Amino acid sequence: MRIIRDDLRGPEIAALLEAHLKDFEPHSPPESRHALDLEGLRHPDIHFYTAWEDGELLGCGAFKRLDATHAELKSMRTDSRHLRKGVARALLAHLIAEARAQGFNRLSLETGSVAHFAPARELYTAFGFHDCEPFANYVKDPNSVFMTLGLDA
Template sequence: MKEYSIREDDLTGEAIAALLRLHLSEMHQWSPVCSVHAMPIERLRAPDVTFYTAWDGDRLAACGALKQLDARHGELKSMRADPAYRGQGAGRAMLDHLLGVARARGYTRVSLETGRPEPFLPARRLYEANGFRECAPFGDYVADDFSICMTREL
């Protein structure tokens, strides 16, 4: 598997702004308006969110964030691989990093929300392969036919 350099990011670079614009655009394209839970860049800068980027040399490969829900529970947000890096382990590297951060913080559980339709299938497969299982909605999420909530005990 390819090696990526993962670092905390302040969300000021153009490369990450472009990847997050793509992420939000696709979420709006693939999701009903009421089911777009992707955070805009301003919200990703909030104190309860820590944002990371994965780099292949000087090329941005992926991003992801960990939002603190409470002292023992975190949520994965804005997991996205650049289209040029899909299927090359960038998403897996980011997921592994975020789970490591969650463990270091003392979280006992990490959860996420994603979509059920086909465009979300690669993400769901990645999460399932890494121990995430479907769960009841958490936080502000509500049960519907589009979204799926998943969780993993650490």
């Protein structure tokens, strides 16, 4: 598996992100969906990465600079054909290392609170993320879980 910083130009990426956004529709009301679309992910404060193997897109993930020391994990997604192959684990490890290398000392995230998002929450917990209060512009929401990880070495 090869993980690269991506410019979000390929059609495979657009399709994966579209599937990512559609996946939330039955599980989160519109006001509780915080995923970014393709254009939103092209913001200069966002570092976007993709995982590839043999020319096939396996998954993606990003982090967004919130301030000089705090970043937010965004758009973690594994292509449905590659679930349970370690793609999300490899991407998350890469994102944590990249955020740390960029000088961030905290990485936070928002994810869903319903059962559909339980595998994601379990993955984040396995990496040391723990529940926290809403951060940045988020507010308490029964449909959201907020988690954070200290990146100090």
